[in-house]
Amino acid sequence: MAKMQEHINAIMNPDKSIYTLHPPLPTKLTVELNETCNSSCVFCTFHSSCSQEKFEYGVMKPETAKRILKEAYEKGIGMQEVALFATGEPFLYVHLAEVVAYAKELGFPYVYLTTNGTLSTIDRVQPVIDAGIDSIRFSINAGTRESYKQIHGRDEFDQVIANVKTTADYIRNNHKETNLSASFVKTKITEGEEKILSELLKDYIDEIVAYIPHCLDEIASGVKETYGIDAPSGDHKGLCPRLFNTMYINSTEAVLPCCASQNAKKYHLVELSKTPMGLDEAWYCDGLTNFRKMILEGKTEGTVCEGCYMRDSMEDVYTFDLD
Numbered sequence: 001m002a003k004m005q006e007h008i009n010a011i012m013n014p015d016k017s018i019y020t021l022h023p024p025l026p027t028k029l030t031v032e033l034n035e036t037c038n039s040s041c042v043f044c045t046f047h048s049s050c051s052q053e054k055f056e057y058g059v060m061k062p063e064t065a066k067r068i069l070k071e072a073y074e075k076g077i078g079m080q081e082v083a084l085f086a087t088g089e090p091f092l093y094v095h096l097a098e099v100v101a102y103a104k105e106l107g108f109p110y111v112y113l114t115t116n117g118t119l120s121t122i123d124r125v126q127p128v129i130d131a132g133i134d135s136i137r138f139s140i141n142a143g144t145r146e147s148y149k150q151i152h153g154r155d156e157f158d159q160v161i162a163n164v165k166t167t168a169d170y171i172r173n174n175h176k177e178t179n180l181s182a183s184f185v186k187t188k189i190t191e192g193e194e195k196i197l198s199e200l201l202k203d204y205i206d207e208i209v210a211y212i213p214h215c216l217d218e219i220a221s222g223v224k225e226t227y228g229i230d231a232p233s234g235d236h237k238g239l240c241p242r243l244f245n246t247m248y249i250n251s252t253e254a255v256l257p258c259c260a261s262q263n264a265k266k267y268h269l270v271e272l273s274k275t276p277m278g279l280d281e282a283w284y285c286d287g288l289t290n291f292r293k294m295i296l297e298g299k300t301e302g303t304v305c306e307g308c309y310m311r312d313s314m315e316d317v318y319t320f321d322l323d
């Protein structure tokens, strides 16, 4: 099975025993180094060009990221994977290679990021690969220059494709082991274009995954109607594994249920910068426990989890290996 599929499978289909109010410490850790982004993808809950809201986008100090990573490693958090991004563009973070190198030196087995690829020119991507990143995923949500402009809000499709190719060449020519993949968020106006993208990149990437965006309702009214596609057959009332196996920490050190809840302060369940506590204490804080209770009891009305596709089966949301 392809690496990315294997990882998503492990995250989305965990052992059922974790679905309790107090699950084991999380095997997946997300540390958002920066929420800043240079794109405005229509489906992004934090940066969408469709949103009227003004958000604050933070940047984490490298020493803070290192402190969190060190504590997590010592406590056994993130042993399945560590994501150094959530809603922002990681290549805007000037200390990216330094933090990747630190995470790998600590011993985390799988450290990865997703980039929109606009900035991942070889001079920026090479230090990150050399630092030991295990996987780089390019988020490319269109198959043509025209639709890319509509979705991403930037006319840089050709540049992104060129960046994927030079990254792949560097990995190949230097016998690096970094897994290279692409992700494609399906929308009404790019229907079927994941296959065009797959064809364009098949000689350069290891795999591609297409998936349905979650929580479009959170962005603005009408976004789901305009861009939403292929509503999964599920009832969106299942268990969301993220609350039970993944710890999200944003750039201001707020602990969140997931990246979809980034945009509302009410979902900042613990502010570690204001109320210092151990990551293990934060994992068992009242806010996260209450979220787990809501999901376990199916009472999510009025929250970001209501109607979220992540509560359906993985087969409803993801498509792998498009070619």
Ligand code: SF4
Binding pocket: 214, 215, 240, 241, 242, 243, 257, 258, 259, 260, 261, 304, 305, 306, 308, 309, 310, 311
């Ligand atoms: S169900 Fe809730 S916690 Fe899970 S991904 Fe959706 S919004 Fe996030």
